[in-house]
Amino acid sequence: MSQLAGPIARQSLHDAVTARLRDMIVEGEYPPGSRLPERVLCETFGISRTPLREALKVLASEGLLELAPNRGARVAGLTADDVDELFPVMGALEALAGELACARITDTELAEIRALHYQMVLHHKRGERPPYFDLNQQIHEKILEAARNPTLTASYTNLSGRIRRARYTANIDAARWAQAVAEHEEMLEALDTRDGGRLAEILKRHLRNKCETVKAALAAGAEEAAKDKMVITDDKIFIPTP
Amino acid sequence: MSQLAGPIARQSLHDAVTARLRDMIVEGEYPPGSRLPERVLCETFGISRTPLREALKVLASEGLLELAPNRGARVAGLTADDVDELFPVMGALEALAGELACARITDTELAEIRALHYQMVLHHKRGERPPYFDLNQQIHEKILEAARNPTLTASYTNLSGRIRRARYTANIDAARWAQAVAEHEEMLEALDTRDGGRLAEILKRHLRNKCETVKAALAAGAEEAAKDKMVITDDKIFIPTP
DNA sequence: GAATTAAAAATTGTATGCAATATGCAATCA
DNA sequence: TGATTGCATATTGCATACAATTTTTAATTC
Numbered sequence: 001m002s003q004l005a006g007p008i009a010r011q012s013l014h015d016a017v018t019a020r021l022r023d024m025i026v027e028g029e030y031p032p033g034s035r036l037p038e039r040v041l042c043e044t045f046g047i048s049r050t051p052l053r054e055a056l057k058v059l060a061s062e063g064l065l066e067l068a069p070n071r072g073a074r075v076a077g078l079t080a081d082d083v084d085e086l087f088p089v090m091g092a093l094e095a096l097a098g099e100l101a102c103a104r105i106t107d108t109e110l111a112e113i114r115a116l117h118y119q120m121v122l123h124h125k126r127g128e129r130p131p132y133f134d135l136n137q138q139i140h141e142k143i144l145e146a147a148r149n150p151t152l153t154a155s156y157t158n159l160s161g162r163i164r165r166a167r168y169t170a171n172i173d174a175a176r177w178a179q180a181v182a183e184h185e186e187m188l189e190a191l192d193t194r195d196g197g198r199l200a201e202i203l204k205r206h207l208r209n210k211c212e213t214v215k216a217a218l219a220a221g222a223e224e225a226a227k228d229k230m231v232i233t234d235d236k237i238f239i240p241t242p
Numbered sequence: 243m244s245q246l247a248g249p250i251a252r253q254s255l256h257d258a259v260t261a262r263l264r265d266m267i268v269e270g271e272y273p274p275g276s277r278l279p280e281r282v283l284c285e286t287f288g289i290s291r292t293p294l295r296e297a298l299k300v301l302a303s304e305g306l307l308e309l310a311p312n313r314g315a316r317v318a319g320l321t322a323d324d325v326d327e328l329f330p331v332m333g334a335l336e337a338l339a340g341e342l343a344c345a346r347i348t349d350t351e352l353a354e355i356r357a358l359h360y361q362m363v364l365h366h367k368r369g370e371r372p373p374y375f376d377l378n379q380q381i382h383e384k385i386l387e388a389a390r391n392p393t394l395t396a397s398y399t400n401l402s403g404r405i406r407r408a409r410y411t412a413n414i415d416a417a418r419w420a421q422a423v424a425e426h427e428e429m430l431e432a433l434d435t436r437d438g439g440r441l442a443e444i445l446k447r448h449l450r451n452k453c454e455t456v457k458a459a460l461a462a463g464a465e466e467a468a469k470d471k472m473v474i475t476d477d478k479i480f481i482p483t484p
Numbered sequence: 485g486a487a488t489t490a491a492a493a494a495t496t497g498t499a500t501g502c503a504a505t506a507t508g509c510a511a512t513c514a
Numbered sequence: 515t516g517a518t519t520g521c522a523t524a525t526t527g528c529a530t531a532c533a534a535t536t537t538t539t540a541a542t543t544c
Contacts, residue, residue, distance in 0.1 A: 013527075038496070039495070047528085050527080053496090055299075061303055069254045070535050085393040091338075092337065100330065155331060280525075281525075289498085291526090313525095313526085
């Protein structure tokens, strides 16, 4: 049966604007703490206030926005305390993903991860950060996919969206980058042998190390100094080329 | 400074109706699959459609409701597959809570949990199920509190809210009840010695056993046979006295 | 010039209205 | 009798209106 014969997919305005706004926040379009006035957003998106307000409520319940009665929406900040809360939870979730992935991964999926890994390592060797982080993220996403637990994926995605909003000026140093690559090497090995317990431990450690990197950057006041959009990923902090 | 001098707490209609409706769903007021027409809910709560619609959107993003364009809100169902997804995630989160609690718990908190535990055991010896489950839940909540990670608590609470909506006819058998009590004994011991790793393992096992109980009840078609509100808790399935 | 007050403007929360869509029921056809 | 069609009714999505609250600006006082 062709695609033409299936049901016609529909998306409400509310769903569309929720997704759009979420992406914009996660991508750093609005810095932490910034006000999001309804009227401005309605003009930006060309819609009425009703679906926009519904979207704001949903994003607030996801932790991306802060709402207080009569005070409008504000992009939630990210403090070192927030980071200290988020990373252990994400670590636990990613460790579970690792265990489940080892139990459920197909040979094809494993080969895909391996291919991504070696491309990523090549970029590290060449010192190419943007493609490195891209591949790095893909690997983590593939592991979550291989876990085949949508509830887990949703929970993890929601939390990681909050982290990706942070902004920093500093790249991690070469030592930490090399360490991250080594951790990825261990991860691949554990996946290869389908050793779920081991992969879980590696992922937890990996996340702990990332937590320290993020906090160090926060402590350096990097968030306030940053003027450009920056994206955090696992093993490095990417500064887009202007 | 007295309470009178602090800021005046305000709650929007939206927040109030969201919380009310969430509680009603979690408590089983609306069976899985049931339609929640806007007009009916507006009459029930005595409010206009706007804050109600906003609440529906939030509860949908929490997984308690299902929304599709032009089809209104439906209470989300809970299948064996859902249960298979939820419990490992909850297990991972509760294991993390156990680790963090062992690192952070005060002597006072530990004494509180111990007191709750022994009361609970007494109810088990007397075969008193309602108070047993109440205390049981309090113990789990105390452990989460002792973990001092609001993000973790929020994530766990959201997931556990979905499970509490299930309904069943069967009580667990005496063997499983005794097993659950034994697991709680182990939990208290691990807490006492502040052995986070051990507590994490016990909690994971505890959740796995609970998962099997829930699935068995689901498989028995208990959900459809149930006519009265029933609440699942850890170690038994409580049928309220009519 | 700083502090205070009042007024104007902007923003937010909620209610209501209108159009589009879905559902239910009755009539018609094969 | 079952299937199809048409119409009426109900429900949902979104826009708009109104009132309440907050913020900003201007005027006044010390």
